[in-house]
Amino acid sequence: MALSMFVTQLIKVCSFIILSGFLLACEPPPLDQKQYDWELPKGFPSPLVPKDNPMSAAKVALGKKLFFDVDLSFNQSTSCASCHQPQFAFSEPQKMAIGSTGQGHRRNTQSLVNVAYNSNLTWAHSGLNQIEQQILIPMFSENPIELGITGHEKEVLQRFETKNYSKLFERAFGDNADFDKIVKALASYVRSLTSFASPFDEYAYQSNDDAMTDAAKRGMELFFSEKFECFHCHGGFNFTQSSQHENQRLDLRPFHNTGLYNVDDRGAYPISDQGLIEVTLQPQDMGRFRAPTLRNVEVSAPYMHDGSLATLEDVIEFYAAGGKGQGVANPLKSPFLAGFELQFEQKQDLIEFLHSLTDRQFLNSNANHPLVSP
């Protein structure tokens, strides 16, 4: 009797276990695999996200860990965050980037603020419009070498088979690590870096009249004026024409020649970097680069594709002059770079305005994230 009761009990327990196992298998994945809350301020549109890599909190968490992990470089010296430093709005305070072997990059590290909204990525590439594609460049490029994974794939991948990482990959993808998943997680993390809580946003979009100083408001008037023309390239909610979102999918070519150089009087840029023409081979694309967002521009010095302008003051003086040196007469220069007269106070006001685009909350929430050492 006791035995039969025990057996019945055992069967009950077993079937419960089997049943719950079955239930677990059929249960939808936990919330952090399915849903993502952008936590955008009221009215701001969500970015477009590729269908094959939907956002999830688990992917963002994994991507964040990978982003700061020097194990992603072949020699365990460099992480994404070595160049894209959070306290500088995910750029870095030096002219041009340096890769894991010490090899120099010819371009300035771009800020990753609101990169999810970019219709084109990097400084000048009309065909590169998905973050997943872009991330392959720093990971695998051989010239210049950035993370330098090429030739060390197996060795690098093995580092992400630890217990801790396996758990994160399992949670994000239900699977083990591979480079496709690493890329997707990194892309999800950088997409999550949205920044719309600056004094300007509070003034413009939340209608708080007191959010900006009077000087910043005066600078704003100049910025949006047809005399200064800044907004023609740095327009829209993300201060770059190169933006798309869930309600705006139209694609306009956002590349401009700003008259930074003119080495042959016919508009040529130095052979080291000629911008969009290198990709399209179209003569009119000489010297054209993408207008980057101006959000948090206060902390992302130096400026321009080659980091050749050190301060915001330099940048404003450059645009007032309508270019630099021979570049002023560059025949391929954008029509909005005719130059303008600038009073000292106007310059100060413009700088105040640009400072009002700094989102302290964003910078603070990402600051002090430690680099992971091997």
Added chain:
Amino acid sequence: MEVEIWHNGNPLDCNTFESNQQVWSIQQLAFFISNVKLSDENTDHQPQLSSTPWQTDDVVLIQPHLVDCGAKSEDKDKTSQNDHSASEALKTNNQLQFLLPVDLDASNQLFFTLAVPFELNHQNPLLQPSPLNLPSMFWSWRSGHKFFRLDMQGPDKNWVFHLGSVGCTAASTMRSPQNECVQPNRLSFNLDKKHNGTKLVMHLDRLIANTEMQNNGSCLFHSGQESCTILMSNLKTQDVFEWH
């Protein structure tokens, strides 16, 4: 209804054209059309537009496809051509799409305004549907949209025409005016049908006539730009638009 850009009496397919022995290339040509009405002998009829990325039910953004004819053509397989046309649909628009079929045969006049209506012109762009949230066609909340935009590059200079409302009063550039601007610059056109009514033609040469782009400056509607007077007069009197 298709929209075509013509130059000197012929359709312009390339983004370059000659004017006064100079070659100009068009960097951007786009304009808003709203308040479209068709009329026959007796009645006016305001057909609704279908909602697409390029139009709301009353406003359409035209940005014609102008080929870079100087570009070297590249060999492309069929798939990439298909991809190309799909992505092209998000880059250019040369038509007005009506929600329901309209009887163009029965209509003999086409009416439209070359502008965004005041009620829609000064809203928060974040909350506006496409194409009213395109930064390249938006000045600011105070000034509203550029109704017409033509950016061109000449042999050694650039030339730009941006048409929109001016003299708008608001607390700042990020606030909407409560009342109509001093110069709304909304031009309306009432066109007789010339052929079967399937084409709206914009004559680029008539628009820029007498502006002498090489010598005269651009028109961005800030103070004292002589070219603005000429361009506005051309739009009003030179049959810049025709209904074919």
